[in-house]
Amino acid sequence: MIRTLFYILFSQLLLVGADLKNYTIAVCTTSDFEGAMECKRKILRDNNLEVFIVKDKDKKFKTYYGSFKSYDKAENTLTKASSFIKNQKSLVKELSYDLKNMNNKNPLFIDLNSLNEKSKNTNETTFAMKYLDELKSISLPKISENKNKRVTDNILKNEPSRNITLYDQLIIDVNSSTNTMILKGKLNNKIRNLQTYVVSTAKKDIRKPTGEGSVTAITLNPIWYPTQDTIESFKKRGIDLPAVVFPGNKYNYMGAAKISLSHIVDGKNTFRIHGTLSESTIGSNESSGCIRMKNNEVIELASLLNKFRDSKNIDNIKVYLK
Missing domain, CATH: 3.30.70.1070 (Sporulation related repeat)
Known part of the structure; x- marks a missing residue:
């Protein structure tokens, strides 16, 4: 019992x-x-x-x-x-x-x-x-906006790019005359330079994308889908480029990461910021319209943008090409 x-x-x-x-x-x-x-x-x-x-x-x-x-x-x-x-x-x-x-x-x-x-x-x-x-x-609910602002400013003063999610907007500014790219952060209507990169931009004799645009996608270890024009161009050099070029392929010209842009030239929307297979060309005007970076730097940039996108919104990333 x-x-x-x-x-x-x-x-x-x-x-x-x-x-x-x-x-x-x-x-x-x-x-x-x-x-x-x-x-x-x-x-x-x-x-x-x-x-x-x-x-x-x-x-x-x-x-x-x-x-x-x-x-x-x-x-x-x-x-x-x-x-x-x-x-x-x-x-x-x-x-x-x-x-x-x-x-x-x-x-x-x-x-x-x-x-x-x-x-x-x-x-x-x-x-x-x-x-x-x-x-x-x-x-504390009574904390003043000025105190919050001082706390944020102190955080950003030490390591501005590491605290990327505190910004209201990111700006990517590319200058094809100097082949430089500056990543900027905007907070409380003030703009701060976060990172500066040496890049490669379009050849002098081709129409390149310019003006304001946005980021449409961010991809690490990207697959490359070359256009038909690109495939034909490679054929003239004796290279049979596949329609789909996977990461690690010796002909994957996207490198370690690609950041797709909204810019359009002659109806084509295939412009990106991406890595390269030949880092010795960085700093020159030698691309077909894309912005090329060193692979370790494009990974850094893509990671910063991904962190910001996950916290805010990809629409808050603006790209200016000139």
Whole structure:
């Protein structure tokens, strides 16, 4: 009888435990803590629930918005969340622990590999705690816009391109006379030069794209689809170029990355910023209209643009060719 009663009580406890689920809204996943902090700042601009940063078992930093006891409450909050949260393709996530309780131990940083261990004075924890005062000031609803602006300006002053997502707009300015490209960031109607690259631009005797345009796609290790004119041009040089040139092919003239542009010349919309197979030509006028870069630099540029696009919008990247 006692044994039977024990099993009944034990089963009920299991059922109760099964109902103790916790939910949150997963917003950002980044490879570094600074990226998670940027995500947190953006969330706190227009939302009033607590934001949590977790270092997960995959060593990635996860930024979560809110802690909920039911899926429906989390889902309802997501439908009313800011456009930034929705633009990140955020989703409701079930967790096996309570975010609020865990963050009482460390308000900024959790390592899921050591949730059951006593708090340790690790370098990562020390690094995370450096942001505590800034986090508290950002969280206060009465903080002035001027103070927010000073915090942002201080961040950008040290490493302007690394904090690419803090800008309102990116501008790519290409000068074919000097064969230089400048990546600029616009914030609060002020424009800052972020990176300068030496590039190759169009030959002097061909019609090249000019004026304002935008970025339509960003691709690492791109496949190249040469035009029929390009295939015919290669044939004259004794090269049978395939219709589809895959990454790593010795004839893939896109190099390590390509950034497709909206510019149109004579009805053709095939202009890109891309890598090259011959970096010794960088700095000269020798392309058919595209802008060519060193492969390591085009990867850097594409990565910066991807990071900005994921946080803001690809339409906020403008390209000026002259």
